[in-house]
Amino acid sequence: MIKVMDAIRFETSPERYKHWRLELSGAETTGVARLVMDVKEDQGLGEYVLKQNSYDLGVDIELADAIQRIRFEHPEVRAIVFTSAKDRIFCSGANIYMLGTSSHAFKVNFCKFTNETRLHLEEASAASGIRSIAALNGVAAGGGYELALACDEIYLQEDGNSAVSLPECPLLAVLPGTGGLTRLVDKRKVRRDHADVFCTVAEGIKGKRAKEWRLVDDVIAKSRFDAATSKRAEELAKASPRAQAKGPGLPLAPLEVQRSIGENVGDRIVSQYRYVTLTIDPKKRVAELEVRGPDHEPPKSGDELRKLGNGWWALRAFRELEDALLDLRFNFLEVGLLVVRSRGDGGKVVAHDKALAALAAQDWLANEIALLQRRVLKRVDVTSRSIFTLVDEGSCFAGSVLELALASDRVYMKDDEDHEDAIRLALSPANFGALPMGNGLTRLQSRFLNEPERAEELRGHEAPMTTQEALKAGLVTIAPDAIDWDDEVRVAIEERAAMSPDAMTGMEASLRYGGPETLETKIFGRLSAWQNWIFTRPNATGQKGALTMYGQPERAEFDWRRA
């Protein structure tokens, strides 16, 4: 367990950024913001030097924050230009020494977070009309080019030096695993044989060939580069539907979490947010997440929404949930099981879901809140911890909170005739489209792959369901009766926490994603799984492996057997 003091924290804000500058001058008229990468070599999270605009988790936390804040705080921004403040280098990717000295579990979770950040950038364009341009004013290598691949358009400066490259395979014996291989062939649709050459040429490709092979959208002379990329960004901003976003943004407030540890809380670690509590039991290797329903009325208009602001449950609860999830992922690696509970009034959750849906259809800010809920729930789907949801007296698994249950590997619901009214599940419009998984299906659709019509049939079902009704509707895995509940749940939790963490990760990654695949699921499925494998291989991370040996005079030694 990492001590609370040393824990990695995910909250930040532009005035605290070390490695990025969010430049907004002129954005009111042009609609264009600039995100300038200027990594401070000596300000990494660990004992390595972040040379050549290479990044670590701390750099990416700032990037994720910047994209999030542009969405909420700067409705005037309709295009982002990514560029570098360094001479001759745009970004050289994830820091190799950081990767070489990290534990496997950290590497995998790091890659997951950076993948999520890049997907969020793409979602900002697709769902919010915030276009992005990679203005490569220097070498974009590895993760640097992968960031560019996540932008809508890529422009490369023609200066005899700037190039794009994915040197991971030839130099480090690992993959371009932050979406690189997948986006090459699936997003930019680079021909597979061209991609093969590109990914094996350490020095990369520049000039005419980079454009011909679709690695970049254009190559522009240095003298015209800034003007041309700015102009293109302005064009994109002008054509964006976000031009209709009115009024001031909503500055995202700090989350105000209280953390307790030690004897007072039973030797557990408790993170108390307003609507969320995360409790870690290090001995049992179990985390409990309690989500509380709304304690106020939902807003009925854009004005009321803005008055509530950060206080609105629909925004605050999901921001808290996101922070708790990331805390769990990075700071409590040995916790294998997340138990989800809820407390509150399911009817109020449904009322807030309906208010959000009604407002989101016409108000950009409400829409951003709905999209944030969607992103947070997608983070749940790809979190490599077993997830059990417990539905009992006083819980409020309805609508958007019910999605947590639907994202779980199992749902236990207490069957107690004496308290039937207190133990209910309920659906809301949020279960039927606004919160899809990465594979494009709603969680109900993913649940009923065998009976696609069943998800639709439930649409009209407004009344809260009893345990027996929920079981019949297919929303519940196991419904122990009141007498057996405590024992059955306890044993299930103990058994699950005793399983091999690796087997559970592989099993859950497979069972959670039946049905169609998308760019997103291919990144977390095929690409990440191969990368995880390669990270464990002596050819990469062994004593004589290429990642380990990078920068040393000797060459890596390989076991040549092909698996």
Place this chain on the structure above:
Amino acid sequence: MIKVMDAIRFETSPERYKHWRLELSGAETTGVARLVMDVKEDQGLGEYVLKQNSYDLGVDIELADAIQRIRFEHPEVRAIVFTSAKDRIFCSGANIYMLGTSSHAFKVNFCKFTNETRLHLEEASAASGIRSIAALNGVAAGGGYELALACDEIYLQEDGNSAVSLPECPLLAVLPGTGGLTRLVDKRKVRRDHADVFCTVAEGIKGKRAKEWRLVDDVIAKSRFDAATSKRAEELAKASPRAQAKGPGLPLAPLEVQRSIGENVGDRIVSQYRYVTLTIDPKKRVAELEVRGPDHEPPKSGDELRKLGNGWWALRAFRELEDALLDLRFNFLEVGLLVVRSRGDGGKVVAHDKALAALAAQDWLANEIALLQRRVLKRVDVTSRSIFTLVDEGSCFAGSVLELALASDRVYMKDDEDHEDAIRLALSPANFGALPMGNGLTRLQSRFLNEPERAEELRGHEAPMTTQEALKAGLVTIAPDAIDWDDEVRVAIEERAAMSPDAMTGMEASLRYGGPETLETKIFGRLSAWQNWIFTRPNATGQKGALTMYGQPERAEFDWRRA
């Protein structure tokens, strides 16, 4: 390198089977064959005991052969009943001691082969109308149940003992990786939370719940089991379109390969088939595959086809290719690169492709040959070796042989104005639908994901293309001129063979499969990649790992960090 004497061979035939019985009595009238599993404990390929109808590669080679021979040799068979000759056990899956003592590279290649066999069983139903029933007259555990999952229908005997289970995760800390997890949710569409419970309960599930959860199609009392499953098989046979297949079948003849090794062949290992030569250079870790075009006229009718029989190039060349590929995969693990050449008359390849297409539309046997070509080419796609195709003077990369080039990671074509006529590529109808990849796209469609219309535009292009034309058409990666050819090809081969074998495996698995995903690609992508990762993890295969410790009194010890 494995010595030629110790090499694993893939040719077999029913009279040599040790572990399976192909029972054909009554098939002429019922259309039903029985494949009875009766594994000989002491006849495994290695030093382990194949208890409880567990299998190793040798067992699966027989199964693959049986399915192939039913297709070609027994047109009267329209349904297969899989069952066991052992008491109380159908099949307990891949042998655990075999897995525990195998090298990682062997394990991965073993799993690939068994996955292919199961996909071939499904293809026999989908494309040839050979239905399959798993008649589980005992416990079907792990790979035993995964074999059942590959059948069209699964019936479980009700006898208080028989059950289905996937105990890999709880018992061995590995995955049900022979399609198990994928077929559960994607083929049988078992609800994800039910699948989660099922895959973590070592003892499995039987009776009513097995049916309710869609794990089996029905549970049948022991007294009625044989009769009921036979009757169901007869019903399926009766309704199968293969009822129109008119006899007799074509007995598949031995391949007659000559193998040479040693000084006479430059310290290489040469496997000489009629139309294929595989040459292994152990020092360079490079294999060269030469495919020779037809040396006879194509058949013009079903009668002529039957006279040619095993001698027809379209069948023989692809059977040889399959055998050579499997030889490479298992017996030369350290070879990282396959260089493909061809020799012959491209026009003749096109003529044979056209003859095959014309006959396949109306003749079951021709159709089986076309399907065999398809399966063999799919094996190329999932072979974890880099593949370069060299097109030079005298080559015959046309139609079905051109597919080898399109399956390659790169295509080099010599650009020689003086010999323009001798260096040509050509298309045939075979490139436009009959030979799809596992993702459902043709290799041309996979190549032109960015310009889907381009594959269609090429359809009309009948004339052989010069190097410049082929380059312009997008069929060639690099076209060195005659002066540079030798050096450029040599350097490319040396560079590729020096890359990390793991990185190349992961990279190629990603770049080869742009576009849509199917059950098949999910098995080789997501599922196999996770399984490969887990196979490398100490929690499974370390000294205290669960796979290693299986059967010992002590419990496995886990590193609990979740990746």
